[in-house]
Amino acid sequence: MEERERPFLQNGSILLEDLISSCNGIYNPIGNFSIEEISIATNMYNFDRCCAFYVLYRGCLDDRPIIVKKFIGLVGEDELRSLAIRDMVIATQMSKHKNVLKLLGYCLEFPVPVLVLENAKNGALNDQGGFGANEYLPWKIRLQVAKELANALALLHPALSRPIIHRDIRPNSVFLDHDFVPKFSNFSLTITIPPDQSHAIDTVKGDLWYLDPTYRYSRSVTQKSDVYSFGMFLLVLLAGERPMYDTTEKYERHPVLNDKLTEIVDPKLSSEGGEDGKAQQIGSFLKLASACSQKTSEARPDMIDVAKELTRIEKSL
Template sequence: MGEGRKLLHNSWSKWTSKCLGGQSEQVRKTEREKSFMTNGAILLEDLIPSSNGKCNPIRNFSAEELIRATNNFDESRIIQICSLFKQNQIIVDELDDTDRVTYAMYKGSLDDRPIIVKKFTDSQDDRQIIVKKFTKFSSWESDKVRSFPIRDIVIATQMSNHKHVLKLLGCCLEFPIPALVYEYAANGALNDQGGFGDDELLPWKIRLRISKELANALTYLHTALRRPVIHRDIRPSSIFLDKNFVPKLCNFSVSITIPLHETHARDDLEDTFGHSDPDSLASGFVTEKSDVYSFGVLLLVFLTGKKATGTLRLEGKYHSLIRYVEDHVQNEQVTEIVDPNILREGGGDGQAQQVEAFLALALACTQEKGEKRPDMIDVAKELMRIDKSI
């Protein structure tokens, strides 16, 4: 072990005592303790430049606590399974095309309160996540997969005080790949059509309010931290709803920080199922406008009640929600793209004007070229104006 990593191990032990209430007993030669020290050193290495030396206290959960909380990560506790890939295009593109970097969200109970536990794995079949919870990775693979939850923790600790971000309660570093523990969100994640549950619908006013509140959270992410952070994975599965349908943004696993004195960051990019910025995919540069594009697609999902990709192929010529919407707008067929459930609400002229303005904003956000899109702060202001218009 190099001197730098030794120093990080020592610093990590001190940091956990202050912020995580770490382990007081002498480090034993066990797999969990080795994982704790390895993960902790890497986490601290990322936290120092991101947090400007300030401690963001979160709780350190033991592996035993999370195993009890989720009944040993029982299949029945799974509330969401997501993969960080598109078809065979892996974010960690050096991995074999049959592999997946996958995480599952489990409902748990700890100290008589409900929680959500996020656990990463790799799997060729999402169903195998149930039996591969504690898969041993090679050292190289572990480092690659570990980077996702570490990044998630680093950003989430800085965002957890925002009321529209799923609050990170703590993490467990005793597994080979760290696990994250969040507050519970009673209504789960948005589904692909912008509703909740299997097929539950949201009224127009709630869709509009959720959009406004998410724009506020993204504006904070872009402007309020030490350096701008780009979420890079804005889609329904990254948004949870509490019991009052208040949106909670989560999943910062692939977020990226814009370097000092720069307006963009270069990184290997992935297509997140129709939500990704084509300008960034073509150039290889991530900017704040990349999130604006993805958010615009999300607005169209709310407006139409359709998935970003997939189902539209049934109409014969549309391969993305944006192309579908643009074609109907050009042919002055706006009412045909609006979710019929919104139209059936009968909100009158006021609601019709809101829908029209909402559509115009979504189309502005999804302009092909990033420089033609509004900044997220302007998107938030416009959504606030639309919400207050009636």
């Protein structure tokens, strides 16, 4: 009991302190589960997949499918705890949004808190812009995913008491439910913009493939940093593969660098067939992805304008 109470009290006090500082203690109610409940729910940790700093397990709790997120990694326990609690703090505030993977609860009895999330039947997107084992996503679904996620990001930036920058926008951070509704997750790298400021200074964090060049060189994080990452995410949806780097310019995007954006469009989209005007939609989508992923932040649109343009593109047929 003492071994459980110590991390429970430590994690609980840190979590409460962060909740009070970030949202004045006002957040969506979530459950508190024991180690036994987590172990039984996951059938002794039924492995699903592993990412950079966490492992996901699938299970069932109170007859409801769940995902259990356990933070692990080569970094110290204190840093892992910080990542887990940050994830929880933001998720509790955003869980009511239909495009956010709902946080159902947590277990504070582990040295590093464990998160309990709703299950998304179709799992996370992959770096081929599909889901599962290279499953193909039709154009209509890709466009819907992009539009709904843009709306969610447009809300995340200004919705809370202070703007929140996600910093981890990539396929692995997006889950699809049974109706292919996209849901953001992984809020552990989010950062808050200080009051009366347009940016925050921090060490460089995030997936290099999707990292804003301005942030990488200056350590200055802005809302436009998420716009850049989202632009690269749009390119993955369009190309059906992860963006590539030029071998001579390690930190530049290969397709954009060589002005060959039109060559990255997934050929399966052409063979898919569909409504008249789809080619025009794809062209507009490609133009928007290019605008979002410009090297300089000033050249990128705001996320609210990205969301409006994706809505326009979807309605253009």
